[in-house]
Amino acid sequence: MPQTLFIGLMSGTSTDGVDAVLADFSTPDRPCILASSSLAMPDALRREFLALNITGPDELLRSSLAGNALAELYAGATRTLLTQANLGPDKICAIGAHGQTVRHDPAAGFTIQINAPALLAERTGIAVVADFRSRDVAAGGQGAPLVPAFHHALFSHSEARAVLNLGGIANVTLLSPDGDIRGFDTGPANVLMDLWVQHKTGVAYDAQGSWASTGQANQTLLDFLLRSEPWFELAPPKSTGRDLFNWKWLMQRLDAFEGPPLADNDIQATLQQLTAATIAHGIKRYAPDTRDVLVCGGGALNDGLIRDLQRVLPCPLRTTADFGVPVQLVEALAFAWLAWAHVNGYRAGLPKVTGARHASILGCTYPA
Template sequence: MTSTLPAQRKDSQLYIGLMSGTSVDGVDGVLARLAPGQPPQVLASSSLPMPSELRQELLALNVAGEDELARGALAANSLARLYAQAVTALLRDAGVEARDVAAIGAHGQTVRHRPDSGYTIQLNAPALLAELSGIDVVADFRSRDVAAGGQGAPLVPPFHAAVFGAPQGRAVLNLGGIANVTLLEPGQPPRGFDTGPANVFLDGWCQRHLGTPYDADGRWAATGQVVAPLLEQLIASEPWFALPPPKSTGRDLFNMQWLDARLDAYDGSRPAPQDVQATLQRLTARTVANAIDAAAAGTREVFVCGGGARNAGLMRELAYCLQRPVRATDALGVPAQEVEALAFAWLAQAFMAGSPAGLPAVTGASGPRILGALYPA
């Protein structure tokens, strides 16, 4: 496509990436310099909590309800205003003017992900964000891949390959609400897919029983015991786990109703809530390990990003189930909480350069596609 950007933006190496993930706990943002042939240089980062009312509405919009269209549009506007606050903080902290930034990559909030039915929905108001920030916005990254027959997810493996590639077998694991893994093997193109639930159950069960947003460091899970028969039932009862890649998932499948149905069907005695939490923590680690062992048994080390990297209990479970070194991506020079936002800055740069960023081997699309749509300031 032909760009109508001012000259200073055409030549700018500054990009902003914004991410609000399946956990719906906040908005992460980075302002980075993305110079060809150079590692990304993060100039500023920002993390804003999701306002409680907006969080509850976004979660509610994951399931069918009354007046969804209007509610979804209003929630998208509220999210764009929160994005704009993050942008303002990034510009201020980096000492950068809006006119010096080439583009914002804004993923939006996924409320439906049904590539099997040919659609995916990320609530966003990129035109409003462009208006509020004065910066061009690239959004809607998934739909072109889905239109080409792909899953539209995961989107980050090419970024992981560019930033975290190594001469030995390495996996990059993102632990948001859903877990996804990128497999980086010497001499092979990157592969990646979702592995199943990460924090979606851990947070939801904790919120239900403790009234806290998450299980800090897995401390509550540590007071319980893994219920092995329940763990086996959770895995065996869900055919999705056994599907080969490419595959992706979300709250459409893995939600609290999914968990409640399996707890009701469990033929053992009802476990204590803390034992369920311990079992759910093991479920995340075990399904990740199963997926990596099946797809890339030669993987020698695993680097973790996303909110789950801050959960010491979950990281210990991963090391136990994987039987490999497990570390946060901080060890590779990119803080775990910044990785996904940085990935969307990178995807925005790819769009502005007219470079296909989709990987058919990852998503199953019929070919590489330029991902995103431009909303000029």
């Protein structure tokens, strides 16, 4: 069996769909994407994953059923890739399948990604590498972000560079010319903006920041949001998710805000600036010599957010598409690479990033 063809499957914090990539890692730092696919998350499954972020009845049963449903979706995405590339499952070394994060509390020693990798292996006839985060958490780390080693392999440069992923949560990788790699979550990217626009307009997300562009960001509210959350001032290593930045977090702060009443679109514009401000704070504080920022993730398609970011960052923004990787496929490609790293015994869990006691080989294998 060739050891160079891997599939990566990713469904992120936004729970809007599954991104899938089939790549050839003959040259690990320059993978060749052979096929790609994106499948929308079925509404019922998306609602279930969001509900499982908080305590509820029959969680064990519901999470198991949701994991099976996700594995079926993953299997469908895998079949699409194989059809596109005209390959049989016997040609693929392994699938890297992240699963859907519903709880993340490394301080308590756990992180939960709902998945059914054994079922995925059964449905596809391909070995599956899954459960990427728990080994790092067991070693005292945050279990996140996991992609800095991958970012280093693909995007390292002779000058200081940051790679910024704008999913539900924003995370940044800081790459130094000397090979030093750091990374951490900076806070919300799309999660709060999505929650607010869904609540007020019924649409899934603010496409290209069009609704935010009709409002005016309120500096008093922005300052209040920044002051009211101690997590923003924590030093790395740090990670976060919907456990913290959720509807309850947003409503508590809007209820406590003592400024003048704001229009709904003004709040959206302020939440967009909150994302930009927290990212800029992290880069300026921990990598002031950064010469450029490569952006990826769904938020890279939000023109309004990109404009806000460019205003507050002291260096130019580019996208990973300029380097051959479409912005919405970077994380799926990262998990194909992490599967490659697991199979080849490469320790992709980096203590400088996660705070773990030692570097770890991430994931575990479910044979075909």
